[in-house]
Amino acid sequence: MPDLPSPPQRRRARRQRGSPAIPERRLQRTLRTVFGLQSLRTGQRHVIERVLEGRSTLAVMPTGAGKSLCYQLPALLLPGCTVVVSPLIALMKDQREKLHALGVNAVQFNSQVEADEIRAGEEAIREGSASIVFTTPERLADRDFAALLRSHEISLLVVDEAHCISQWGHDFRPAFLGIGAMAKALGDPPVLALTATANGEVAADIMEKLGIPASGWIDTGTYRPNLHYAVEQHAREEDRLRRTLALVASTQGSGIVYTATVKAAQAVYEALRAAGESVGLYHGRRGAADRREAQDAYMAGRLRVMVATNAFGMGIDKPDIRFVVHYQMPSGLDAYYQESGRAGRDGQASACTLLFLRRDRALQQFFLAGRYPAEEELDSLHRALKTATRNDQALTLEPPRSRRTS
Incomplete structure (x- = not known):
């Protein structure tokens, strides 16, 4: 009697024939009974069908388009475990609690x-x-943890915020570079890469590093019809602050006011608080406990407005944010899309307003100059490395002085 094929072999055979591995009725029943949803959104079905067929996929979907369901639903239908790699600890906590x-x-x-x-x-x-x-990604690279994961079948490896793997992306994180090698160490499961921001160059980089074929790129676009965008230029700081107070007062529901600097965040927060608004403050110079308290109060609805720098928001999934005001120009288009896209994730109409003064541009150029080393610093490092290599010696360098003055 011939040997029967193993479950992985049967799944591979089904994928080669191009037939779905999961009956449609089971998919719909799980969608309805577990997640309380009657249908999938545009783009979700295409991604989920590919995932269930075991085909590696890069899904570029708008903020609020339901990317999480693209792995959560398959995770309940596939036989093994789904591993989700994310840089966002707050999002992990939020998703775990919801699940x-x-x-x-x-x-x-x-x-x-x-x-x-x-x-x-x-x-x-x-x-x-x-x-x-x-x-x-750091925990995934741990040898003992990887061995633990390998003790059971991994049906899907998900890379959330996948643009972090690309040095061409706006939020590159070196720890992501090891995910491709770890995927092979985990038995080379199908990969689902998810992001809201990836141009052609970044998408190609993601697919190359994660072994996703060109045919696996699904881009559903970035347009969200429920968001209304407006840009206002102001001549004086006091005019901009007055307009911010008016926008917050005239808009119902919860919202976020983003600033580019801690100083501006503090000023806007004080002005809103003096105006009687229910407002919190979040920036990187506040203690971790204070930031967590402000975030929890905002997420629970005890605060209506959060004034914050870009330290706030990654991994925040609050569906009923009705407005996002950028008090100052953000660092770039990708950052603006991410931050403004936190509005209206429930599909309801929401307003995104950018206020700026001409000097905002100079401020961002100043930040950009401090983000990367100058040419003379790179030359100095190169010479030191060459000298150390020739002399076969350990190398210790004083850290370069920051060129920022504030």
Whole structure:
């Protein structure tokens, strides 16, 4: 009697024939009973069908388009575990809590998880009860953790915020570069890369690093009809502040006011608080406990408005944000799309307003100059490296002085 094919072999055979691995009725039943949804959004179905057929995919979808469902639904339909790699600890926590509320066993591994939860998560992986494993790229690279993941079948490897893997992207993170090698170490499962911002160059870089074929690129566009964009130029700082107060007062619902500097964030926060608004403050110079308290209060609806620098927002999934005001010009178009795109994720009409003075441009150019080393600094480093290599010696350099003055 001939040997029967193993489950992985049967799945590969189904994919080669091009037939869906999961019956449509089971997909619809899971969508309805677990997630409470009657249908998939535009783009979601195409991505999910590819994932269920085991085909690696890069999905470029607008903010608020339901990218998370593109792996959460397949995770409940595929036989093994789904591993989600993300740089956003706040989003991991948020997604895990939402999945637990739906009865889905999801576990998370990052620097902010307590030891007891880590141990419970490891046991869930070991016994095969974890449907979804959230982790950072740094944790994924840990040899013992990778061995633990390999103890059970991994049906899907998800790379969230996939633009972070590209040096051409706006938010490159070196730790992402090891994900491609780790995918092979985990048995080379199908890969789903997700991002809201990837031009052709960045998309090609993502696909090359993660082994996704060109045919696997699905771009549903960036247009969101429920967002209304407006740009206003002002001549004086006091005019801009007065307009910000008016916009916040005249718009119902919750909102975010973004500033480019901590100083501006503090000034806008004080002005809104003096005007009687329910407002919080979030920037990188506040203590971690203060930031967490402000974020939790905003997410729970105890604060109506959050004034923040770009330190706030990555991984924040609050569906009912009705307005986003940029008090100053952001660092670039990608950043503006990400930040303004936090409005209206429930599909309802929302306003995105950019206020600027001419000097905002000079401020961003100043930040840009401090972000990258100057030519003389690179020359100095190159000479030191050449000298150390010739002399076969260890190298210690004083860190270059910051060229920023504030």
